[in-house]
Amino acid sequence: MDGNNFFNVLSNSSEDIKARTGLITTQHSVIETPVFMPVGTLGAVKAMEHRELDEFNTEIILGNTYHLFLRPGTDVLEGAHGLHNFMNWNKSILTDSGGFQIFSLAKLKNINEDGVEFTSHLNGDKYFFSPEKVIDIQRIIGSDIMMPLDECLPYPSEKSVVKKSIALTTKWEKRCFEHFRNNLQRFGNKQKLFSISQGSTYPDLRKKSIEDLIEIDFDGHAIGGLAVGEENTLMYDNVDMATDLLPKDKPRYLMGVGTPVDLLECVERGIDMFDCVMPTRNARHGRIFTTYGEINIRGAKYRNNYNSPDEECSTYTSMNFSLAYLRHLFISKEILGMQLCTIHNVGFYLGLMKNIRSAIHEGKFKEFKKNFLQKYLSKKMI
RNA sequence: UCGACAGUAGCUCAAUGGUGGAGCAUUCGGCUGUUAACCGAAGGGUUACAGGUUCAAGUCCUGUCUGUCGAG
Numbered sequence: 266m267d268g269n270n271f272f273n274v275l276s277n278s279s280e281d282i283k284a285r286t287g288l289i290t291t292q293h294s295v296i297e298t299p300v301f302m303p304v305g306t307l308g309a310v311k312a313m314e315h316r317e318l319d320e321f322n323t324e325i326i327l328g329n330t331y332h333l334f335l336r337p338g339t340d341v342l343e344g345a346h347g348l349h350n351f352m353n354w355n356k357s358i359l360t361d362s363g364g365f366q367i368f369s370l371a372k373l374k375n376i377n378e379d380g381v382e383f384t385s386h387l388n389g390d391k392y393f394f395s396p397e398k399v400i401d402i403q404r405i406i407g408s409d410i411m412m413p414l415d416e417c418l419p420y421p422s423e424k425s426v427v428k429k430s431i432a433l434t435t436k437w438e439k440r441c442f443e444h445f446r447n448n449l450q451r452f453g454n455k456q457k458l459f460s461i462s463q464g465s466t467y468p469d470l471r472k473k474s475i476e477d478l479i480e481i482d483f484d485g486h487a488i489g490g491l492a493v494g495e496e497n498t499l500m501y502d503n504v505d506m507a508t509d510l511l512p513k514d515k516p517r518y519l520m521g522v523g524t525p526v527d528l529l530e531c532v533e534r535g536i537d538m539f540d541c542v543m544p545t546r547n548a549r550h551g552r553i554f555t556t557y558g559e560i561n562i563r564g565a566k567y568r569n570n571y572n573s574p575d576e577e578c579s580t581y582t583s584m585n586f587s588l589a590y591l592r593h594l595f596i597s598k599e600i601l602g603m604q605l606c607t608i609h610n611v612g613f614y615l616g617l618m619k620n621i622r623s624a625i626h627e628g629k630f631k632e633f634k635k636n637f638l639q640k641y642l643s644k645k646m647i
Numbered sequence: 648u649c650g651a652c653a654g655u656a657g658c659u660c661a662a663u664g665g666u667g668g669a670g671c672a673u674u675c676g677g678c679u680g681u682u683a684a685c686c687g688a689a690g691g692g693u694u695a696c697a698g699g700u701u702c703a704a705g706u707c708c709u710g711u712c713u714g715u716c717g718a719g
Contacts, residue, residue, distance in 0.1 A: 304680080304681065305681095306681050307681090311681075311683095311684090312684080327680075329680080329681080332681085332682090359680095361680045362680090363680095364680085365680045366680085366681085366682090369680095369682095386682045387682080412680080415680095417680075461680085487680080489680065490680095491679090492679045492680090493679080494679095500679095518680090519680090520679095520680035521679055521680040522679060522680085523679050524679070527679075540679095540680060541679050541680080542678085542679070542680085542681045542683085543678075543679050545681080546678065546679090546681060546683065546685085547677095547678065549683080549684055549685080550677085550678070550683080550684080550685065550686090551684095552677090552678080561675085561676080563674095563675090564674090564675085565673085565674065565675090595684095598684070600684070602684085603684055
């Protein structure tokens with residue numbers, strides 16, 4: 266498992282679509298793509314144990330540079346020889362740079378060529394992140410895949426603002442790459458670095474961002490700044506255009522997406538990697554994904570419904586517990602409710618991706634998508 | 648039996664004599680590179696009952712009922 270074969274395309278769709286299967290090989294695991302990566306911001310997938318992730322053959326999870334930098338701090342991570350050891354997770358980890366967090370939640374930020382000054386959302390302490398610093402922190406974290414510092418603008422943003430922003434982001438990412446190249450790995454970790462394109466939903470700016478970034482030898486390319494409030498069709502169109510421009514021999518990662526429908530639409534358009542808080546967060550809020558659509562487990566209509574939340578799903582939760590019991594756990598604020606729903610949603614997402622991979626491999630993606638959506642959008646159970 | 652205190656939304660409580668509110672509960676909704684076991688909205692009232700004073704009463708007065716505490 267060394268860097269020479271980081272990404273291999275296994276099969277391209279035979280259906281005149283851009284969907285494809287592949288393998289990402291890191292020091293820690295072999296990841297079948299298209300893949301959905303559960304989010305574990307602070308070194309934990311909320312409400313889920315490692316052994317439960319193992320049951321779904323989870324090969325990669327996310328961590329977050331911004332959050333881990335603030336807590337537990339790089340001294341603790343350094344003492345533990347990296348995040349893998351610290352959290353005892355021996356599969357792959359991808360860390361987001363924290364750019365998204367700084368721009369979405371930290372306040373009083375001052376941005377300039379050098380980087381960004383921000384205040385911690387925890388205690389108001391001031392910090393400065395430069396492109397180099399973000400790489401240094403991720404070297405200590407030891408994530409298998411690192412992300413560069415980028416500026417993620419809100420939607421909508423004026424074109425002139427976006428134009429300036431992508432120029433800055435590209436400069437930052439070049440510096441990230443140089444620093445990554447010139448600095449040694451820590452604790453024996455072999456790490457990769459992706460790019461992140463921006464450009465909001467302006468096709469020409471997205472194109473410019475991508476064209477500048479693919480000139481640099483990043484190990485993969487992410488699409489950022491989408492799914493932030495724009496119409497779904499706009500997002501799909503931008504993804505479609507982006508994957509036409511991105512190199513075929515490197516993984517393409519659509520950041521922060523999405524719903525089961527988004528996953529299908531974007532796999533079809535050539536995306537290999539996804540992450541999203543939706544399955545885990547919604548689970549903790551009592552909303553679960555099923556074969557026949559999403560349901561709110563707190564609904565009074567489930568009070569006396571002793572059926573499985575999803576007869577056609579094989580997660581531990583749907584095979585062993587009823588709607589009425591899950592509702593009871595939520596109404597009673599029992600932690601088990603969040604745990605069981607998280608297991609279910611993550612299982613549902615990873616199961617969906619597994620089926621998607623099989624369908625692509627068999628040349629039946631379109632048929633699979635049609636059948637899935639027919640059930641999912643029917644809301645038979647709702 | 649006497650005395651004190653109290654009775655306001657399902658519950659716990661607000662409301663200088665001047666448009667009866669909150670939290671919780673209930674119902675519904677939201678969540679897209681996690682500040683999120685979170686956030687939002689809605690429904691819900693003859694202010695125990697009956698009189699009285701007043702331009703105006705949840706609020707002041709009288710009586711009744713109910714409850715808590717104390718005394719006997």
